[in-house]
Amino acid sequence: MAPFVGATYPGGAMLFPEPARSTLRLAVLGPLRAWLDGVEVELGPPQQRSVLALLLAHGGQPVSVASLVDALWGADHPGSAVNLLHRYVGALRRALEPELGHREAGRWLIRGAGGYRFTTDAATLDLLRFRDLMTRARAERAAGSDRQAVHTFAEALALWDGPVAANTPAPVRAHAVFTALEREHVAAVNEATDLALRCDLPKPLLVPLQWVTSQHPFDEPSHSRLILALAAAGYRADALDVYAAIRTRLADELGIDPGAELRAAHESVLREGPEAPAEVRFEPEPLVDAPMPAPSVMPAQLPRDLAVFAGRKDELDHLLAEHDDPAGSTAVTLIRGMAGVGKTTLAVRYVHRIAHLYPDGQLYLNLRGFDHTGDVVQPEDAVRRFLDELGVPSARIPVGFDAQVNLYRSVLAERRVLVVLDNARDAEQVRPLLPGATGCHVVVTSRNQLLSLVAVEGARPLLLSPLSKGDSREFLVRRLGSRSAASDPAAVSEIIELCAGLPLALAIVAARAALQPLHPLSAVAAALRDTKDSLDSFADADSIIDARAAFTWSYQALGPAAAEMFRRLALHPGPEVPARAAAALLGVPVAKAVPLLDELERGHLVSQYAPRRYTMHDLVRVYANELAEAVDTVGVRRAARGRVLDHYLHSAFLAAGLIDPHRPPIALPPLGEGAVVEPIADRAAAQAWTNTMSPTLFAAIEMSAEHRFDEHTWRLGWTFDPFLDRNGHWHQKVTAQEAALAATGRTGERAGRAYVHRSLGYAHKHLGNLVRAAGQFRSALELYVELGNLRGEARTHQNIADLCGRQNMHQQALEHEIRAHEISRLLGDRLMEADCINNLGCAHSDLGDHEQGVLLCEKALLMSRELENRSLEAAAQDSLGTIHDRAGRHSRAILCYRQALEVHRDLQDLYSEAVTLRNLAAVHLGTGDTRAAEEYTRQAAAVLGQPVRFELSAASAS
Template identity: 40%
Template sequence: MVEFALLGAVRASHDGQQVELGRRQERCVLGLLLLEAGKAVPTERLMDLLWGDPAPAAARSTLHSYLARLRSRLSPLGVRLVTRGSGYLADVDPQTVDVHRFLAALGAAQQHADPQARAQILGDALDLWHGPLLGDVADEHLRNRVGARLAEQRLTALELWAQAELAIGGHAAIMSRLTEVVQANPIQEKLAALLMRARYQGGDVAGALAVFVTLRDTLADQLGLEPGRELDELHLAILNRRTPAPVHAAVRVAAAAPPRQLPLDVPVFTGRAAQLNLLDDLLPGVTAPAAGTAQRTVVITAIAGTAGVGKTTLAVHWAHRVSGRFPDGELYVNLRGFDPAGSAMRPEEAVRGFLDALGVEPHRVPAGLQAQSGLFRSLLADKRVLVILDNARDADQVRPLLPGSRGSVVLVTSRNQLTGLVATEGAHAMTLGLLNPTEARQLLVSRLGQARMTAEPQAAAKLIELCAGLPLALAIVAARAAAQPDFGLAALVTDLCTAPGSLDAFTGNDLATDIRAVFSWSYESLSPDAARLFRLMGVHPGPDICLAAAASLAGWSTVHTRQTMDELERAHLVSRQPPGRYSFHDLLRSYARELAAAVQWRDDAHTALHRLLDHYLHTSHRADLLLDPFRDPIQPASPVAQVSPEQLADHQGALSWYAAEHAVLLAVIEAASCHGFDTHAWQLSWTLANYLERRGHWQHWVDTVTAALGAAVRLGDRSAQARLHRSLARADARLGRYDKAHQHLTNALRLYRALDDRVGQAYAHLNINVVFGAQQRHHEALHHATTAFSGYEQEGHLVGQALALNSIGWCHAQLGDFEQALKHCHAALELHDQLGDHSGEADTWDSVGYAYLGLGDLHLAGHGYHRALRLFRSLGDRFNEASTLIRLGDIGQAQGDPAAARDSWKAAWKILDALDHPDADLVRRKLTTPLNATV
């Protein structure tokens, strides 16, 4: 058997003996064919690589001569160089060529979880490299054209090998292999970081720091860039002699201002002096530890107390007092532990919100609570952040949200005593009791004024007694008295003493501890419209509501709704949150829900819920079509009377609406399922899924569509079930759960066949094509894309035909059949132009560029990419504009024009960096990889 080496000098050996391959140009031709072993290389491509454009007149005959001499040497050894179409093919097993063995080993290593096995496989693969690709036959220009991707793959292999060696303690091996590589490539950040880790963990601190200094200076001199976040953090860890964060924990975060999430402080805060002093006493050991003392862990304080006692007010007020001592920001979340609807926030949702606030891009958020919690702790390591976890149900809800290192402070509020948190996490327990009479009086004086309290001392004392020191009750009573300055306090006391009823969970022995009575005092003073709106707010599942949705809920104009909401705000029954959203305490929500469920108002509440669901469904449907006008549509029934869906104007308006409402929509979908509105449940889920997919909220996507699928099953709506199986398949594919994705698509196909829905079957096949493509199973992907096209064609479905043609073209391109790729992509372009689908047209021009690039026609590849670029820019599609700029940079590299390549990549990097997109790191790597890479 003949074996070939291209990684270094071009060589061949037969049974251990070197084979004479002839002169340099002949060996170069052989090397170019072996790079594509088993595939035909067009004659024009070979001539262009060997001589450039234009090739000399005698180039074709000279090439024939080279091949004839190579055949005479190799044919006796069983190696065939055959003519295939308009090109030549090396008919050899790719595994006899070191390049292809290297690539196969790289792929195999990535499937191994065991670091020992990965290190062995990758070490053997890297040992195949004896120099630059085609080292003795190609100049740098040719090597860049045919080997740039391979050079990147070697860098990837080096990174993966070094990570595996670090995991098994192979510091010496890393220093031996990487030292020379990093010296030759001083701006390779990931390799430099791995060498720094190896030297540091091997005891060479000075050597580790020297690597950083060299890289920092070279980046600044050559590119005007600073080292990335991972290197900065690693450098700081080494300087401070700390254990660096694990390699896998490094996640790029956006360069954003520290989060400042504290809610508004109350205008006048009274009482709680002892508790504020206790909280203040916790700070000195956190922010300024004494020299020589042991490092403190994160400080946790659990503030417990009954509903309405002022736990949140105390936590937020103290946080505002000390926020200046936390330069890295404040994080706040309402965990909704006692939401009357029973939908306490899951820890996954809370930690995801914190990761978003800390600037982690959606596609960099790992799957699973444990991994997300670990990333959160890594990001807060050695930072000073104040974290408020408000309204927690229990310790289990809190634990994944706790930072792990000194410097941060956590305040947890809960109605329960979090004894588990005290016992295992060392939390400081604080039980917040009722206000004493002096503090209660100070609160009322701050709201009503000293003169009014002094004018009726007995009535004032009775008010304090009736409110039993409960701050929430005092605030409500004060609001009522303030709203009626001519209404004496004595008359108010008389009303309070006759208020009926109690909230079951907070029943006391007398009226003073009956919170339902306290709420009723304020409710019964409302105008009829305000009272109705308050009741109907109990129908809304939360966590908050915008004015437009409240107007549809009540069936009123937005003007009248705003006026009525203002009345509720003045009575402290709702609070307004910027920008233009309203919420209320969960106890008040529970009270409002009780009222709405009363017999006399039950029908009004049910009709209002229908209006609310129609509002969200039709607004979300419009937003979804603005995001993707050619998406497989649904047809919701017309909204009922007095519903005014929001009139979103454009793509950006749709994105902004979803950003504000997607958490509400998740709760609304759950409410629709619970109250028998199953059609709304599945249709809302379908309209929301596209946004959740784009923003990377994969688990929310799975959860909401799973609930929607249950609703569709209850309805017996097989068409809806099929759609939702397709949506779940896409979500599972995004999460890498390909077996589940295929199962959902099998179910979708079965349902569509039972319905004889040919278009639905075509959509399912197109989805299967995408899943197979993600698995790199391009032959199977092509089969399903072709099947999808046939289905669309039979039904005259032009949108689907255009999508399928582009998918077919892309599959052919991935399989190396670029002529067929172009044929299908050009057919797709005709349909996109006919439909006016500029987004689809842009995507297809991008495919055309890729196909021409595969054929080696850099001019036409550039033409395709430039057409795509112009369309993406006209659409305002910044991400795809950046993606196309990356490919144009690749063409510049292949043409030997490093200046053009860097210009395109730098423009792409600026866009992606502004978008906080993770691909910015990939482009940065291109910018920091020498174009003549010979590692």
Template identity: 40%
Template sequence: MGVEFRVLGDVELLVGGRRVDVGHARQRNVLLALLIDINRVVPADQIVERVWAGRPPQRARGALYNYVSRLRRIVAEGQDASIVRATGGYVLSVDPLAVDLYLFDDLIGRARATQDVDAAAGLFAQALELWRGDAFAAVDLPWLNSVRDAAAARRVAAELDRDDLELRRGRHHDLLPRLSAHATLRPLDERLAGQLMLALYRCGRQADALEHYQRTRSHLIGELGIDPGPSLRELHQQILAASPVLDVVPHDGRRHAPAVPQQLPAPSPSLTGRGEQLARLDAILVPEGTGPEADVVVISGTAGVGKTALAVQWARRVSAAFPDGQLYVNLRGFAPGGDAMDPAAAVRGFLRALGVPEDGVPVSLDAMVGLYRGLLAGKRVLVLLDNARDSEQVRSLLPGMTGCVTVITSRTQLAGLAVTHQARSLPLGLLSPGDARELLIGRLAGERPAPDPEVVTRIVDRCAGLPLALVIVAARAAYQPHLPLALLADELHEAQPLDALQTGDPVTDARAVFSWSYRALSPDSARLFRLLALHPGPDIGEGAAASLAGISPAAVRPLLASLSRANLLTVTAPGRYGLHDLLRAYGLELVAAFDADRHRAERRLMEHYAGTATAAVRLLDPGRPSPPADPPSAGVTVLPPADQPAALAWFAAEDANLQAAIAATHPGTDRQASQLASAMTTYLDWIGHWHDLVNTQLAILPALDRLADRPATANAHRDIGRTYAQLGRYAEAATHLGRALESYRDLADPVGQGRCHHSLGWMHQAQGDYRTALGHSELALELFRTAGNRLWQARELDAIGWLSLQLGEPDAALDGCGQALPLLRELGDRHGEAGTLDTLGLAHHRRGEHEEAIGHLDRALQIYHELGDRYSQAQVGLNLGDCHAACGRAELASRCWHAALESLRTLDQAGTENLRGRLAERCRDVALTNPHRHAGR
């Protein structure tokens, strides 16, 4: 039995002409996710992304497996279709012509290709009859919008081509009602307007034709600010003059078209993924409201990312949409020799391809461009301009009329064309890990046995998603079949990975390919590119880049923009930039050769991070002692955040960079790294990344030893000990806290000693030993009073109040916290204030004063939320839920407990098990008591 898939209307599956139920909407969406890429592996992650629109449930993979299993049985009824599992995903195997969307494209392509007018008309009619409504009707999936729009655009293009054909056949009377209806819906479509004007004129309605021209002109001027294009203006003049060229010319059933250029190069076998980009290219075929300029698309991306492969693949796929031919030229904008093609030479080549004899080619560039554009007028030609250097090189090669499409590939963004020609930008990024694996495995297929997945992962990681690098590795594996693939992976992980990507061919050697882009930079941009390779983190902000280069943020912005336009940097977020690993390796080679001051640059970078982090933590936690910041060196930019939310946002954006900077510290940056590590502890604690906190402090200990900085070393051991206690590793916590306490005594530092006792108290209360904990807190309070530190006195009063609660003394808790709260507010310690409000709320709750408790807890929760302390949010949420439950408000209590569980979702699992467990039990309506207290640092 034959199988048919219908999507040009309601989604339907037919087997033997009988409609088959494909299941509920989610299962149907899985089928669509496979159907759009028939006969190709669709990664499971991509299917999940498509089906659940970026919000997959926890067990999405399991649900997907069930859906696919059911669909496999349904589809298999047709015998000539199947769904099979492949590496990393699934494949729907079926004849493309069994899908009405692809059958439509095939029929339209055949209609445009045939020289038989009557046969073409029949093919157009057959294709357009497939449409039963809007494509994918009643399906609401965001990823499908581009596919739907592209299909609708191809439908409109087919209708216009059919109506052109019908006008040539003299069917203007039959066409008139349909053209009038369509023109009402698309008043800016000049091609449609021309068809209606011609039909009206041939039906003896010259005045109506002229009136429709004026109406179209008014729409274009009013909505787009432009006059009609040359073709429509010429038709208007011909109708005014009643020109005989508008009369129907009898035909013999054949279309006598001249030979058309077919210059597209062979497609690359390396194109993998890029489904989204191909769909966006499909959508340009018939844009809505086309103006007088030809459609122009710029595919930009870094060297080796596959721009040409994408452009050629798409051009060949849609070549039937351009019956008047396809023109191609490699402009050599970044060629090995550095000699970009002169625009005059490129236009001359196009003229010859369009049939102009050598002696008919004009001498001047302007005359050549005029002839070239005149030859393309009224035609549908695809122009592919490959490897353009800049906007100026391509302007002369752009057709001047609608109906043609120009696709340009370049390593730069050619932003000027967006201004002068409304060019659309299609940036091409690196491959996803899944697509990179598919590309590598596909190129290795047949060359050697199935590769070890772990080795493939190592190669994919080191090639950074760059298709050129993956293809080079596959080529080396092919011409060195006895070389184990693991050895190639080892080479890539060595200090100079670009050595493993040498081919001896300047066109394909990765280092050489990168060099062409680098040589095109200005000296200042080139220097910044080299220095950016020194940055150890995944991305960089403007302040860090300015410090690295030793210039101001205002001076660095245009340089970053130029590197971004050259696709040597990727914009990861507004004001933030990324450099992929292979370009970083190339930049490091250049730094070693050209930049003797690299260590000064690294020190400036670390000063920027340390200075800004110190300013940020002083806003977040004013009670945390921090060493006085050194005045910034010349060329260093320090950007103190404006307030606490800005400080949190800065730490969140820079977290990975700060940890990488500390891991990369060396004797020249020890002092700045120690300041940075100290400043990071509050943020990492509040967001519950306790393993990162411990690792950061352990990593800085060798630097502190080199500096012989005893106070900072004591602080680090205290932070490590406090965090080990949070993680439940009490023996290690006691060791580090003991070392810190001994150092503080030697240093005669009462505040440091007090904070150690504070942390020891927290450790003992976490183990349920409240009496010992209270002893440490009382000793800490005396030390803080001796030192005259009012802030930590207030914080310790809160801690003593909390422990009093655990010992069944709520009145003592209210007394201590009542003394602490006004002092904390006076000193601006919002974190301490929130903790004290939490204690007060719980004390009132224990006394049965639930409404008073709720008021304190609501305020504590609000402050913790503003500060971004997720663990403390969860603790207060538990207490608040208990209060609502005590008041009989079960729904409110459940809401509080569920929100508290959500606050813990991104925190380290270790250190939150106790609280997670209690909250989970509360959510199951089991009331427990004695909540665990999270004290401040």
């Protein structure tokens, strides 16, 4: 591994990382480098490299032997200098043109006119490419295309990778041809900056300006331009820092004051606002001044109350009376009973009656405790969903489940919110969702008794029995109309008897009867009687009736296409079915699917809880699934599942690309015939769709794994992975990627498997499982190296470096970061390069070289601003804060941390915000300001939703 020798000017990564066959590429604007057919060439010892550098610096013009000898050895050259020069030229020819015979003349390195010249062009040599781009930029400026010219200037300047011929001996670099090129560079930067400032487009020139001023610390014109450019780009504090630094440098080292140009630039920045005082006392903002923000939209999630609600008067009166009892204001209401008995319907009617007493909103969640697919909502997922719905930014939600519960209860403190938890499986599913606030009220429905909820949490239970005959008759009258119900009292009585007071069965029968008004009720009763004994009863432990008769009768009344749609819906992953997913299940256009879904809705076999999004009662879903297994072949069911997985994979892939267009894509299998893709227009729509569909996407991964759709499993995991990262769903990430790992093992998909290993390592790292994380990263690295996947290799080296750093293995961390940095330059990936440079700065500081660390992190900071990546900008400021603190520059550290904190808060990056607050606490403790340290510690704990503890010590601060 090549040693890292310090900060280098960005932009000089391999200029042509994948050249065509039989091509030569050369770089002299920075370290001298050459690539033949895409492979870097070893250019020999320093003097030999110097020969090539001198020829390239002359840009194809001949250089006499005498000039070359003088540049290499000066006036005291050895007597064998000319022979040595010829030997160096021969070695270079063999290195750059290995196909030549011993005595053949080279086609690039040519002798003539008393010396040598290197024939090249802009496609081969970076110096000529730079000059061509400068010429083009000036032409664009002359034509009035100033903004385009700025970008072309920036493209030209990005070719500079440090001092010209940086890896040749210093005496050679002092040659006039090299110093002239350095002057050419400075002039080009200043020329480009002047145009950029006129166009109000300064950011592309910040990095070149920073480089020039770092190499020419007393160059006042360049510093003046940097000050103006920083201020114009919005970095006014940095502009003032630059002025203060050069003013001090001029006074201390030259004994002079800033010149007129520098003073004018400084005054221009000051006119934009008051100058910061020389000494600033950084006080933490009081925690009481920054409460958790209220949600931008008050949650109002109660399901629609049925206009045809009937019966249950006694039960409703009982619930309302208990709520009015002062002792019941903080009670948990538990409505329990058998499946289909109307628990949710009563709960919804009840909470609509009391909703006005809870002005801060209503939360509703179907916990799916009895879903036949086992897709039960886990408590950690439920808490997380409620935090999202209460308006807590995802980046501010902590990783740990206990911390999330604490945050949830903190958000609800001092608020009056109504919480409805439908279809709970047991008390443990409910308990984390209970608010601590006395002003909130919780309504729970369940088939089970939930005795511990009653005993421990004081829940007030209501056992819901089937409807009485009187309430059943009222139910049918409300659905059928009084005239229809009165037309055949005996048939109504038989229907009531056959449905045994089960509201779900009564609703389905009433819906079918209403859709067949010409059929007498006696015929409805007879049809129901005929189907009653044709199928077994639902296998429900507390069932006291045979509800399947109602389902069968309603199903048999469907048209063939609607019946087929009904069976397909049972195959859908997750309980909520969008219309396009339903269309994919059936393999028809959406326009044909919607009327079929409407037919099912009219028959009360599905409910449209949101526009074009449907749900099934869990008993109806069980029935539909059994029908699908009985009626449809295995091949038909598999084809339907394949189409709906295609729908979700391609839709999620489209959304992921809109959210992060810079993420390198993967290849997808072609969209299957009959599958459709969600039309997602832009980034906002993509985020909204992904947030809404995230439970279904996770269920799709599980379904694809269960039914061995291996190509879908790992690709869905890849596509869904950034969402899990952004939202801190580490346990779900492990589940999804372990399924993907098994899938790639079966398919032999090695590139996908490498990604899965790295993703699993990342999840285990965040969960604190460092040994598991290391094993996953090692497996990923081995695969990436075997595959020749440099990008994946670099990212994995960064992951391993992070793990090493966490375990104080700093030298190993540096070595992995060096490798990642080398690869980023090879690929020309400037964002990765900037990230690597920042990490390298931290690694050097970890090893005690704080000045090198500052130099590298400041470069990363400038690159982040050029690339307009605020996350990296905050990371670089955090790194600088840490390094300045270690070096004893506490005021500078505090300034960097506060700038990072501002960005973290803008980005709503909770974890990073808390880390920076703890860093600020440590700095203040190190300076003896324990009051500020304690306050920052409190703020960090509050951000993470943790109990407030002040346990920071001087030892921990260091």
